[in-house]
Amino acid sequence: MQSFKDVWERALVLLKNDLNNTSYESWIKLLIPMKMENDVAYFCVSTLFQKSIIDKKYKQNIEHAISETIGFDVTIKVMTEEEVPPRFQEIAHKKSEEVNTVMPQIEEDEIRAFNAKTYLTFENFVVGKENEFAYAAALAIANNPADAYNPFFLYGHSGLGKTHLINAIANKIRENNPDIKIMYVKGDEFTSELIDAIQFNHQRQFKNKYRKADMLLMDDVQFISGKKAVQEELFHTFDALHESNKQIILTSDRPPKELVTLEERLQSRFSMGLIADVQPPEYETRVAIIKQKAALYNLKIPDEVVELIATKIKTNVRELEGTIKKLKAYHSLWGQAPTLALAKDAMEAVIKENTNSAITPASIIDHVARYFNISVEQLLSNKKTSEIVFPRQMAMYIIRETTNLSLPEIGKEIGGKNHTTVLYSIRKLEDAMRQDPKIGKISAELIENIKKSY
Secondary structure, eight states: OOOHHHHHHHHHHHHHHHSOHHHHHHTGGGOEEEEEETTEEEEEESOHHHHHHIIIIIHHHHHHHHHHHHSSOOEEEEEEGGGOOGGGHHHHHHHHHHHHHHOOOOOTTOOOOOOOOTTOOSTTOOOOTTTHHHHHHHHHHHHSTTTSOSSEEEEOOTTSSHHHHHHHHHHHHHHHOTTOOEEEEEHHHHHHHHHHHHHTTOHHHHHHHHHTOSEEEEEOGGGGTTOHHHHHHHHHHHHHHHHTTOEEEEEESSOGGGOTTSOHHHHHHHHSSEEEEOOOOOHHHHHHHHHHHHHHTTOOOOHHHHHHHHHHOOSOHHHHHHHHHHHHHHHHHHOOOOOHHHHHHHHHHHHHHHOSTTOOHHHHHHHHHHHTTOOHHHHHSOOOSHHHHHHHHHHHHHHHHHSOOOHHHHHHHTTTOOHHHHHHHHHHHHHHHHHOHHHHHHHHHHHHHHHHTO
């Protein structure tokens, strides 16, 4: 019979393929495999926060990977070091020592080099009226960092060009000043690094690492929302850099005022410079993007194919580029020229690859209504009885947590409620969750059930 260690090593291969690199390195590799008993695989982690994240986001992936490896259904149980039963203590101590041994040290003067993608420049960014303000602001910052707009807060849904613009800024600045120290980090990576720094007593090195940068780029800052210690550290890092006249650039899927679990002092800091958004490209911009990407890949695409792609893919630049890449692959591998039929196949494949559970507001509303034994019509109504208000708040909260909808868009889905009502409702529910852990369990259960239905 294969050992649990062998099973876990094989399961890790599946998990590495299943998850993105950040998730795998930041969370899966934190797990210390303990033992398997009665179809239950036991793991240990250092903190309650780590346990909470793994249980909430990765439990299903881990169980699937182990079950696939071992050949029968397995459940997992994640424990903190304090929760490890006596019969596992020796294993936990030994594994913990191994983790401490291989944990890399952080040098005081270490600054992460932001290896900007050199092909993402201002010259090949397609400008339309939906992004021209963000483009102009980014160019001004690149030409005059820390003096033009500081901080610069760029927001918009995934796949609209935020990554292109911040890479373009970094490329332009480095072109003018090759020795500049540019620090780039994603919100979830910043969180993971701080956890490790606390765990291994590297807080001072962590602080110096970020505060010695000439420029800080934080991508997906929404992922620090609700994390008190992380927000505290970012607040002081922000102030240290800003007072030293260092450029700060932040990106998010929503504006600061809609990051409802972000501390007000950080919302204020993020709003003190310039805020710009990028909207989905209009038809003319989409056509220009397709033609530019096709030229980049040296691919000739008939006008009717360009028109089809621009008509079908309306909200995601990344999907436009992905479709062109697929057509290029068809041409390179099988010599097939782009046709309407091939374009349909390519779009279908790309959209399927980029769809994450495809959770819709309507499905969330339906699940929440059934859970609380009320009708959808009641949930969407203006009734203010507690039996209706609480499920309505829960629906708003879950839509915010599992989709990219803005507050006004959520309000539109919930019977035409306004932005203020949605914000108030979400904050009320979050307050209730902090006061009563049972409410948090209800929301987690609902989210898990909704995800399982897709």
